[in-house]
Amino acid sequence: MASKKKTDIALDKEQLKASIVHHLRSTLGTCEEKASQESWWKATAAAVNEQVYERLTRTQQTHRKQDTRAIHYLSAEFLMGRLTSNNLHNLSLYKVCDEALRELGLDLADLCECEADMALGNGGLGRLAACFIDSLATLNYPAIGYGLHYEHGLFRQEIKDGRQIERPDSWREYGNPWEICRPESVQEIPLYGYVETVFSEDGSMKKVWHAGRKIKGVPWDIPVVGFGGSTVNILRLWESRASEFFDWDVFNAGGYVDSQAEKAQAETISKVLYPNDETEAGKELRLIQQYFFCACSIKDIMRRYKRAHGSDFSTFASQVAIQLNDTHPTVAIPELMRVLLDEEGLNWDQAWEICYQVFAYTNHTLLPEALEKWAVYLFERVLPRHLEIIYEINRRFLSEKVEAVWPGDDAIKAKLSIIEEGDQRKVRMGNLCVIGSNKVNGVAEVHSRLVQEDLFPEFAQIWPNKFCNVTNGVTPRRWLLACNPELASLYDEVVGKEWPLKLDLLRGVLKMADDKAFQKQFMSIKRRNKEKLVKVIKAETGIDVSAEAIFDIQIKRLHEYKRQQLNLLHIMALYRRLLADPDYDMHPRVFIFGSKAAPGYKLAKDIIYAINKVAERVNSDARIKDKLKVVFMPNYRVSLAEKLIPAADVSEQISTAGYEASGTGNMKLALNGALTIGTLDGANIEIAEEAGEEHCAIFGLTVDEVKAMKARGYNPYDFYYGNSEIKAVLDWFDTDYFTPGRPGELSSIKRALLEGGDTYLALADFDSYSEAHKKLDAWYRDPELWAKKAIINSATMGKFNSDRSIQDYVDQIWSLKSCKVD
Ligand code: F55
Incomplete structure (x- = not known):
């Protein structure tokens, strides 16, 4: 803006208000009285861009000079x-902008929803x-x-x-x-x-x-x-x-x-x-x-x-x-x-x-x-x-x-x-x-080992020093500061405001993990995040869920190796147990899925269909007294993840060991205080190392056990005939129980797990998965125990800051020098 000194690019609330209104009029060609939310959003972005462009130019000048x-x-x-909330946060303008807009009669969070x-x-x-x-x-x-x-x-x-x-x-x-x-x-x-x-x-x-x-x-x-x-x-x-x-x-x-x-x-x-x-x-x-x-x-x-x-x-x-x-x-x-x-x-x-x-x-x-x-x-x-x-x-x-x-x-x-x-x-x-x-890296320790040992062993023999590991990470700015503002300010109070840059500082929260008052604060933030999500779920799907329940979330692309079908089998088993015994002892659970299937991946689409059909039947069955709900959130995407992750109690990371290179949703969920139910695969292994395996629900075959079982000749029928619950659930797919009048509509899932050979060993891991869920249920019913574990999970995720990943790339591969811009 013309009124600002050229060297001073900080911005106060009044300047920002003036700039937004200025852009509303001269960039968007409208005025306060008739502007849509969309126009206000664009005017806000234009005002922010004044800041962005100035810094962009300075960065480019600096890089060129140096x-x-x-x-x-x-x-x-x-x-x-x-990008709106992200850019505001990274420019330290979020709060100022929120206030400026409020004085203009607008809500920043609402404006952010205008952005695709x-x-x-x-x-x-x-x-x-x-x-x-x-x-x-x-x-x-x-x-x-x-x-x-x-x-x-x-x-x-x-x-x-x-x-x-x-x-x-x-x-x-x-x-x-x-x-x-x-x-x-x-x-x-x-x-x-x-x-x-x-x-x-x-x-x-x-x-x-x-x-x-x-x-x-x-x-x-x-x-x-x-x-x-x-x-x-x-x-x-x-x-x-x-x-x-x-x-x-x-x-x-x-x-x-x-x-x-x-x-x-x-x-x-x-x-x-x-x-x-x-x-x-x-x-x-x-x-x-x-x-x-x-x-x-x-x-x-x-x-x-x-x-x-x-x-x-x-x-x-x-x-x-x-x-x-x-x-x-x-x-x-x-x-x-x-x-x-x-x-x-x-x-x-x-x-x-x-x-x-x-x-x-x-x-x-x-x-x-x-x-x-x-x-x-x-x-x-x-x-x-x-x-x-x-x-x-x-x-x-x-x-x-x-x-x-x-x-x-x-x-x-x-x-x-x-x-x-x-x-x-x-x-x-x-x-x-x-x-x-000159360098080849995998994205988590176990994955990098398999890249060398199984995928490119001879190349690793020719060039042993070419191969390395850089464990993935996520930006704590988007995945905690921006998406979970209440937890972020709680952390500000406990460890200071530097944690978005130095995520290891969150370990400073560990000393509070047993503090009852802190546990209450932590869990009431989770509770409010869940209540917000309850509204989103209602608006998007029409399904009523209670924030009292455990929110158990699996969000990722749909793929057999990620095993959404295993989650579904377990949900059906719970449903069966509840039907057999309406007093079956479990804390109410909401299973939430978000997932897109590749358009040509028939079985993945069938799994989405099955989840939705099971959801319909379960959600409308009065006999189970709301102990179980299943929600499929349509159109899973980054902005939806930002609403789901802060509200999660349980994080489903259940790939067959050896198949998920790293995972990054696992990091985001744990960082926001969800407990992982997961296999020893990808970065789950490192997450469990950081949090302590006793604070995660680890289950299933390990990488070596998966290999051994496959080498022996895995036969899914052993589990089908050997486990009456597995058999009953799989046979359920052939009936019309979930698709009234249309039996067989869900049979492709059973077929893939039996005739198809169950490539990803879902049946082999079923029992151990079910036991891990029982463990989580018992933990949840001890609120202090749960709070402690949730806090520990969040506080120990410092390693999974993407800044650390980038520093690893710089040290091992890129040899860059940091270049400070004035
Ligand atoms: C996209 C296009 C093609 Cl042709 C192939 C793969 C993909 C893709 O999206 N892959 C992908 O997302 N891989 C994932 O990368 C993550 C980041 O490293 C890992 O965390 C995750 O395990 C891996 O599946």
């Missing part, structure tokens, strides 16, 4: 959620990227996130007659105040075409890629405000457009006919996020999406490097670090090679040395169906030059590295090759990542 090494975080997904979630991700992987860029800015590291500017994020889920329906998500239909288009940084991206080998008179040889088409990449910048507000980094998301520099000759030579369709195809690239979380899609468009955002990002990185260093690439690897968030951005490796070789004229060894130093790769899954492989023919058609480069990377790797360790061993060469031979030859992106990166 010319320090920066991390470039490449990810096909950034699951940002909403930025759902540009599927789940954990995308949300991790969002937490990481928050932490990078908070710790003042020079960093930029690169991704895709999807027009439609993850589908909106509606539930119709119990079934999931996918609807398009149009998050920016009416504009988004947090993004800035940067036409000055547009890029041109080639695709298709052919490679020509050109010989010069001096005998040297050059490769020229004649692209079949060119796509324009338009960057949209989302400022990423660090906590404390001094560093504002950017998240740069690329949008595809048809290029006006279209090469009609090549186009015609390529034999294409329908130019309008081709134009539409260009704009299709960033249209929609693929909604598959743990299965690889193998579709041409997906490969193009990956190449498109990687190529745009590499060009952007090059442009910035050359602006400071010209064409001297000797310092490139000391200035640039690139992190690959799973294999989705792998094509950045051959792309950087191509640019260095074909455009900058480096020789192979120089180019490879740079690539190898620059790239690092994070693995997020061991599931075989999630490991990306691209058909060679597809690669050849879309990216002919890259395929050549990949062949050469592979040839050198096999003949130099593999041959040195296993001379003459063709079987091992076939296994480690980037190219999978067979009816359809394929490019294995995981192998390319490992070969082209």
Whole structure:
């Protein structure tokens, strides 16, 4: 605002009020009398943006002046959620803004509800990227996130007659105040075409890629405000457009006919996020999406490097670090090679040395169906030059590295090759990542061990120091400070206000874990959070639940390995016990689910249907006297998680051991005082270590026991015939008890667990899961015991601050220097 001194960017309430009204009138073109909530929200965002932009400029000036090494975080997904409350908190403006708006007759929390979630991700992987860029800015590291500017994020889920329906998500239909288009940084991206080998008179040889088409990449910048507000980094998301520099000759030579369709195809690239979380899609468009955002990002990185260093690439690897968030951005490796070789004229060894130093790769899954492989023919058609480069990377790797360790061993060469031979030859992106990166990390201790021992054992033998662990974390700013304000201020009182930066300080709360008065305060905050959620549940589903009950929450993507079906089996068993004995001794429980299924994942959708059908029957059965309720919350997303997590008593983390790489919801729930019922899988192991296993309900087979049981030949019928409760519950699926008049509608779940072989050992873990639930029930009925455990869980989650994860990346992989912005 004009009235403010240029150097002073702090803001008081009156200035903020004036600024909001100013923007309401001159940016939104309306006035106080007739403005909608939506306009007030946008005016507020515009006022906040004055602060954001000033700090963004200062950050960029500082980074440019200091010319320090920066991390470039490449990810096909950034699951940002909403930004308003987050930005206000990180700028320390939340309270002031709340008061300013109240004086204007408005409610900040209501205005925040106007914002659509930025759902540009599927789940954990995308949300991790969002937490990481928050932490990078908070710790003042020079960093930029690169991704895709999807027009439609993850589908909106509606539930119709119990079934999931996918609807398009149009998050920016009416504009988004947090993004800035940067036409000055547009890029041109080639695709298709052919490679020509050109010989010069001096005998040297050059490769020229004649692209079949060119796509324009338009960057949209989302400022990423660090906590404390001094560093504002950017998240740069690329949008595809048809290029006006279209090469009609090549186009015609390529034999294409329908130019309008081709134009539409260009704009299709960033249209929609693929909604598959743990299965690889193998579709041409997906490969193009990956190449498109990687190529745009590499060009952007090059442009910035050359602006400071010209064409001297000797310092490139000391200035640039690139992190690959799973294999989705792998094509950045051959792309950087191509640019260095074909455009900058480096020789192979120089180019490879740079690539190898620059790239690092994070693995997020061991599931075989999630490991990306691209058909060679597809690669050849879309990216002919890259395929050549990949062949050469592979040839050198096999003949130099593999041959040195296993001379003459063709079987091992076939296994480690980037190219999978067979009816359809394929490019294995995981192998390319490992070969082209100087570090490879898993996301929790046990997962990183399995990455080395089971997924890439031979690579670990070649490069033992390449593999490392960085346990995931979550930002305590969003996942405690902003989403659970009452608990946050209680912690302010006990340990001071530094905990959002130093989450380990919460251990200072441990001394209060036995204090009755503190326990009361803690549990009454939980109670109020639950009462708020009761209203949300009523509004969203029409279901009445009582805050007296235990709120038992499973929120995550739907997948067999995450075992929502195990939770459901147990709910049905409880229901049966209650029907058999209406006085069955248990504290009332509300089981709450939030989950989206990949649209093509039939069984996952059947499980959602089953949960909803069981919910209908259970919730309307007067015989069980409200002891059991089941709620499926539609359209699970970041902003809904922010309402569910502070209200949870029990956190369901029940994946088959060895399958959940880490989990991050487990961390958020425990941080907010939920007790974990969980297997010894992923980060659950580390959570139990921190909190103490006696304060969690750990159950089930361990990783080694799962392996052993599978090796022996697991037979689910042993459990079906050996356990009458399991048999009764599974047989229930075949009846019409939950789907009156339509028997068999739920049978696919039983079939998967019996005929399908129960791949994820749900039946094997059922008994132990049921016992763990009994233990939780008994604990809950001792309010002081429960309060103590809940407090201990929350107070010991300091390790799972994403700032710690980022510092681990910096120490082990990125070697960045923190760069304070004035
Ligand atoms: C998205 C697209 C594809 Cl093609 C494959 C996977 C995904 C995806 O969303 N994966 C994912 O979320 N993985 C999860 O990553 C988290 C962060 O590391 C882990 O905590 C979690 O265990 C893992 O499943």
